[in-house]
Amino acid sequence: MWGKNKLRYIDRKSWNGHTHSEFCPHGSGEKTELFIERAIQCGFRTYSITEHFPLPDVFYSHPVGSRHAIYTAAMFYDELPKYFEMMNYLKEKYKDQIQILVGFEFDYIEKYRDWYAEQFRKFHSQIDDAILSIHFLPTQNGLRAVDDSIIDFKSGVLEHCGSPLGVAKTYLKTVNDALDWRTRYKPFRYGHIMLYRKWRNLFPNNEPWEDNQTRNTMNRILTKIANQNLFLDCNMAGLYRKTETESSPNEKWLTAAQKIGIPLVYGSDAHKVRDVSQGFNTYLENRYYKS
Ligand SMILES: [Zn+2]
Numbered sequence: 001m002w003g004k005n006k007l008r009y010i011d012r013k014s015w016n017g018h019t020h021s022e023f024c025p026h027g028s029g030e031k032t033e034l035f036i037e038r039a040i041q042c043g044f045r046t047y048s049i050t051e052h053f054p055l056p057d058v059f060y061s062h063p064v065g066s067r068h069a070i071y072t073a074a075m076f077y078d079e080l081p082k083y084f085e086m087m088n089y090l091k092e093k094y095k096d097q098i099q100i101l102v103g104f105e106f107d108y109i110e111k112y113r114d115w116y117a118e119q120f121r122k123f124h125s126q127i128d129d130a131i132l133s134i135h136f137l138p139t140q141n142g143l144r145a146v147d148d149s150i151i152d153f154k155s156g157v158l159e160h161c162g163s164p165l166g167v168a169k170t171y172l173k174t175v176n177d178a179l180d181w182r183t184r185y186k187p188f189r190y191g192h193i194m195l196y197r198k199w200r201n202l203f204p205n206n207e208p209w210e211d212n213q214t215r216n217t218m219n220r221i222l223t224k225i226a227n228q229n230l231f232l233d234c235n236m237a238g239l240y241r242k243t244e245t246e247s248s249p250n251e252k253w254l255t256a257a258q259k260i261g262i263p264l265v266y267g268s269d270a271h272k273v274r275d276v277s278q279g280f281n282t283y284l285e286n287r288y289y290k291s
């Protein structure tokens with residue numbers, strides 16, 4: 001895995017740091033090559049392919065909630081050799097036009113920490129770049145997805161946490177736990193840290209999603225990211241979702257992160273070719289590359 005200093009040296013005005021590939025079961029299935037060609041056309045010079053890393057076998061043993069959320073979360077473990085083979089082939093093929101960083105978006109799931117630590121050890125030397133994200137939260141019945149559908153969100157995570165504010169608290173506490181997790185070869189960038197707001201527009205406009213406690217936790221999270229010289233995914237996918245219409249983290253917190261010197265890495269989080277540069281104009285206009 002590239003070191004923090006080497007990553008910091010990448011020009012953030014032309015880096016797409018969060019994208020998916022044809023290996024994503026909830027993506028469009030379009031050829032990864034087409035994503036890359038689109039990225040070249042859009043003017044990107046560095047392009048991270050951060051496919052969802054496979055989940056451990058035990059994740060599938062007692063599935064609860066949306067089956068779609070479980071079975072399309074990530075590619076299966078036995079597909080990894082093919083993934084590396086194809087991504088490395090494309091990296092080489094396009095090396096004169098764009099710098100491709102091959103990597104993963106890993107999930108942070110507390111009960112699987114040891115398994116993930118083992119995966120980091122196993123794969124760090126084959127990875128250029130990686131993101132650590134939270135898509136699942138533990139409930140009394142098992143892991144439930146945050147981002148699969150509003151129905152699944154309401155019956156799982158929301159039901160467990162009691163309210164949108166409760167979800168915010170649980171999600172941010174989990175981000176904070178991920179930061180406190182000491183393990184070797186942990187990813188340096190934190191993915192869409194406000195994903196829990198994905199469905200916010202489907203709730204009453206006066207529904208509270210933050211209070212003093214969540215603001216304090218956010219400040220603690222950002223301070224830790226800054227102190228550990230880590231990076232933040234400036235994830236623009238939500239800007240175009242009718243249910244969300246904001247980046248993750250949102251403007252207020254991107255500005256706060258920038259103020260304390262956290263490098264914000266543009267992430268289109270593209271799951272289809274036409275989304276390769278979504279929100280990149282907003283990233284550039286707001287000068288989020290500066291910090
Ligand atoms: Zn995805």
Ligand SMILES: [Zn+2]
Nearest residue numbers: 105133191192
């Ligand atoms: Zn993600």
